[in-house]
Amino acid sequence: MSEAKNRKRNTAKAATASASLSPVDAFDGNDDPSNANGTLHHEDALKEISQVRCEEINSAPGYLSSWLNGCSKSFAFNIEIDAMSTALFLLALLTRMWRLEQPRSIVFDELHYGKFASLYMKNIFFFDSHPPLGKQLVALAGYLAGFDGETEFDRIGGSYSPSVPLWALRFVPALFGSLLVPVTYHLALSLGLAQLSAVLAAVLVLFENSLLTQSRFVLMEAILMCFSALGLLALLKFRRQRSFTFSWWFWLILSVVFLTCSLCVKYIGAFSMFLAVYIMARDFWKMLGNSSISDAKLWAHFIARAAVMTVVPLGIYLGVFYLHLNLLTRAGPHDNIMTSAFQASLEGGLASITRGQPLSVVHGSQITLRHTHGRACWLHSHPHVYPVKYPDGRGSSHQQQVTCYSFKDVNNWWIVKRPSIKDIVVSDPPDVVKHGDIVQLIHGMTSRALNSHDVASPMSPQHQEVSCYINYNISFPSQNLWRVDIVNRDTEGDVWHTIHSHVRLIHVNTSQALKFSGKQLPDWGFHQHEVVTDRFISQDDTVWNVEEHRYTKNSDEKERERDMVSAEFVPLQPTHLTFFQKMWELQYKMLLVNQENVQDHVYSSEPMEWPLMIRGIAYWISPVTNAQIHLIGNLVTWYTATICLFLYMLIFCFYLLRRQRLVYDIPEDTFEKFKFGGELCVVGYAMHLVPYFFADRTLFLHHYLPALMYKILGLVVVLEHLDYVFW
Template identity: 45%
Template sequence: MPIIVTVHVDVVLTILTVLGIGNRLWGLMYPNAVVFDEVYYGQFVSLYMKQMFFIDDSGPPLGHMILAVGAYYGGFDGNFSWNRIGAEYTGNVPVWNLRFLPALASALCISLAYQIVVELKYSHFSALIAALLIMFENALITQSRFMLLESVLIFFVLLAVLSYLKFYNMQRCSFSVSWWFWLFLTGTACALAIGVKYMGLFTYLLLLAIAGGHTWQIIGDTSLSNGGLARITQGQPLEIAFGSQITLRNVWSKPVPCWLHSHKNMYPIRYDSGRGSSHQQQVTCYPFKDVNNWWIVKDPGKQELVVSNPPRPVRHGDIVQLVHGMTARLLNTHDVAAPMSPHWQEISCYVDYNVSMPSQNLWKVEIVNRDANEEVWKTILSEVKLLHVNTSAVLKLSGTALPDWGYRQLEIVGDKSSNVYHQNMAWNVEEHRYGKSKAVC
C-alpha cells in the first residue's frame, strides 16, 4: 500500500522568512568594533570560553550562554579585552558568529509575528502588513545586528504567545499530540524568556491571565455540572461544524434525560382514534444511550457528510439538515397532526413514497443562550432551538409516552403556535465527534 504524504506550504510565510534572514544577516560584521553593550556581554562570553568560574548577579545566565554558543562554534578562545566601546576587534574574535544568533532570532520574529496575526483570526493580508512593519522597523534592525539579548528575548516572548494561540485554537483536537505539543512549547518558551531576562516573567503572567480568562469563559458560559465539564475535557470537539456527528439531549428531560431518536419503524397508517398519519419514519425521545440517537449535521447546499478541513462551524441562524445516522433519512415535519398531541405537528424522518408530499427538512439553528448574533454552536455549552423553515414549527418534547407501536418512547412534536420559550424546546449537544473528518490535528 503506497504511503502518501501531504505537505502544506505557506508561500508568503516562506518568503517572509527568507527575506527576514537576509534583512538581518546582511553586513553583520560591520562595524568591526565593540558597540554599546557588547562591551558588557563580551566579558561573560570570554569567561565561558576560558571555562572560568564566575558569579553573574546581573540577571539570568541563559542569554549569556546563548551568546557563548555562537562564540564556541566560531572558535573564539576568549582572548579579547572588552574594556571600551569602539575598540577594534582583533583577528581572533569571530564577530559574525558572535552576532549571528541574536540576528537569527530577530529574523525569525518576523515569521512569528505573521503567524500570531493569523492565529488571532485576522486576514493573511493583515498578517503580512504586521510582518513587514517588524521587518523594516529601524530600531529592531539596528538592535538585532549586535551581540545583545533583546532580540533573543523578543523571539522567546513571541514564540510563547504563538504557542499559546496555537494551543487555544486546537480545542477541536483537545488532548491530541499537537495539542500537547503547543501547550508544552508555551511553557518552555515562557521559561526560556525568563531565563534570558527577568522581564520575560511579564509574558508568563500575561499568558496566565489570558488562559484564566479563557477558562472562566468556558465555565461561565453555562451552569455546567461536573459531568458536563468533564465531557469537554475528554477531547470532544467544542464547535459543531457541518459534518459533525452529534447526539441531542432535550434540556427539559430531567431528572431522566432523553435524546432525539429515530428507528426504522414507521408511524401507523391510522391511529386508534381513526386519524391518519404520514406513515413516515418515527422520531422520538429515547431515555437511554443508543446508536440510533446519532445525527449528522448536514449543509443543505452540499452532499458531503464529513467535516471539511478546516471545519466550517455552524452559527446562530444557520440553516441545516439533520441526517439520522443509522437510516440516512432527514429530520422532517409536515402539516400533519402529531400522534398523541394533534394540536401540534408530527416529526418524522422523511420517506419518499412518490406521493404529493415533498420533503420539508430544513431547520434553522437558534442558540438560546448566545452572547452574540454570530455565535458558534458548541458542545454542551449551547442550548439551541431548531426552527422548521417551511412551517416555523419548533422541535420540542411533548412529554407524552407513545403506545406500544412507539415502544413507549416519548413523543417529539413541532409547535408553531407558541411564542413563549420553554426548556422543552431547547437541545444540548451532549456527544460530538467529527467521525470521518478530513480535519488533521
C-alpha cells in the same frame, strides 16, 4: 448596507473561517473546537483520507496486503511550505545579516555580553542580574566558531581583535531577530486577521529601525522577543485543539517551553508568561459559564494547565542554571559579590593562596567578619573617631569609628577573646567558641574592643551606635560583651566554624544585634558603610560569617600587628556546595544586586517618553569618520500605533454602549474577533510597559521594544477593522 458590501463581508468571513478557527470558538458546548463552526476538523479529514488509501492498498494481492493489515492506525504527515512566511524570513535574514561584522567595534552593551561569552570560554564565574540562556546561546556560537575568550572587552567603541569570531557572535541575535518577522505574520493570522493584514504586521516589524538595530549586535532583546512571540503563537494554536488530544498537549507544552526560554533570557520575559496566564484564565472563566462541561472536566483542565505551567518552567529554569553553574567553575572578577562559602567552592577562589586554615573559631582567633547577605563588606575600624556633634545637632560618643568596608584591608582583622582570659594567644588544646558563648572582639590594629551603648548612630538615629571603646576617664563605662548566635546550627553544628557558620552577634547589655544598615557615612567616615545595633534581630542584615581566619601565636602586640599586615586575605581549603545551595544564593544575589545599573546615564529615559520616542540611544560613534549608530524607531509606526491603541479602546467602548442598548452594529463573530485581538494587544502592551513606571533603576529605550511588538499588532487589528467597517 449595499449588496456589494454584504458580499464583501461574507467573502471575508468565509475566507477567515476556512483559513483558521477563530480564537473565540475555542470552547463550544461540547468543549470540542473541531465542530465549533459546523465543519470537519482538518486532522479528521486527513485521517479519513489515510484510511481510504489504506483500504485500497489492503485490497492488493500478495504479501503487500498482509503486511499492511494493521494500517487502521495509520499516521498522516502533512508538510506545508508557506511561501509568504518563507519570503518574509529570507527578507528579514537579508536585512539582519548584511555586513553583520560592521562596525568591527564594541557597540553599546556588547561590552557586557561579549565579556560574558569570553568568560564562558574560560569557565570563569561571572555575575549578572539576568538569567543566562541568551548569553549561553551566544557563547555556544562563539565556541563552535573557535573563540578562545582571550580578548579584553574594555570600553564601548574599542576594536575587536582579529581572533574574535564577531560574525558568529552577532549571528545568534540576528537569527532570532529574523525569525521574529514570520512569527509575527503567523501571530496575526492566529488572531483571525486576513493574510494582507498579517503581511502588514510582519512588514512593520521587518522595517522597524529599532528592532533591526537591536538584532544586528550582541544584545538580548531579539532573542527575548522571539521566544515570547513563539510562546504566544503556540498558545493561540493550543486554544484551537480538541481537549486532551496529543496536539492539545503538544501546543500547551511547547508554548510554556518558549515562554520559559524567554524568562531565561531576561526576567522581563515573565511579563509574557503573565500574559499567557491571563489568556488561560480568560478561557477557563468562559468554560466555567458553560453548563455542558462537567465539574470533573473543569478540574481536569485546571490541573493540566497548572501542572504544565509549574513543572515545565521549573525544569527548564533549573536546567539552564545547572548548565551555567557547571560551566563556570573557576574564580573570576565578580567573586566578591557572593558569600565566602560560594567563593570557596570555585577553583582558585578562597583556596588559592593559603591552605590548612583552622576550621573552628577559638579564643585567640584572628578573624575577618563579612556581611553575609547583600552588599559584600567586612567589619572594619580605624583610629578615627565619631565627630562630637552631627550637622543636625545630635551628639556622638566620640569613640573610635566602626564601619563596614567594601575592600580587603588590614583594619578588617579582629581577635576573638574570652572576657575572663587576659592572654589572647591560642591555648593548647584550643578553647573552642560555641553557640551562646559570650566573647569580646578586639580590633587587631588598635587593640580596642567592639562596643555599643545608648547613643544614637550617626545615619540611623533609631539604632544604637557601634564603636571601639576608648577610655576617656569619664563615667562612660564600656559595654563590650557579645553573645554568639549561630543561625544555621541545625546544619553546621554548635561550634563556630569559618565560612560555613552564619552568626549574629548579640550585644549583651541591650540584646540588640550587630547590623549592617546599608547607609553610607559622610566625609568624616570616608564614605564607608554604617554599622549599628538593632532590636529587630531576625533579619538578613544582622548575619555575618568569618572569612579569613588564623590563630594568634604571639603575645607581643607589635609582632601581632606585623603578622596581620603581612597576612594573606584569601584563605581556606576548597569547600563543596550542592547545586541547590549555589542556585539559591545566586538567585538571592540576582534579585538584590544590579551590576548594570548606571545612575544618571546621558541616554537614560523614562517610560512616559517611550511611546512617542522622545529620546533615543547613541550605541556607537566612529572615532575616525564620525559615523554613528543610534537606536531610534520608525516615527510613523510608533505614532500611528500609539493612536490606534487609544482608538481601539474608544471603538470598543462605543460597541459596548451600543450593545447595552441591544444595537448590534457588526456580526457577533466579527465583534468577538475584534474584541479578543485588541484585548490581547492592549493587555500585552500594558503588561510590558506599566511595570517600568515602578522600577527603581536606570531605564533605556530598548526596554520598550517587547511592548512595541504588541502595539504593532494592535495597529493592524484596528486598521483591518476600520477597513471592514468603512470599505
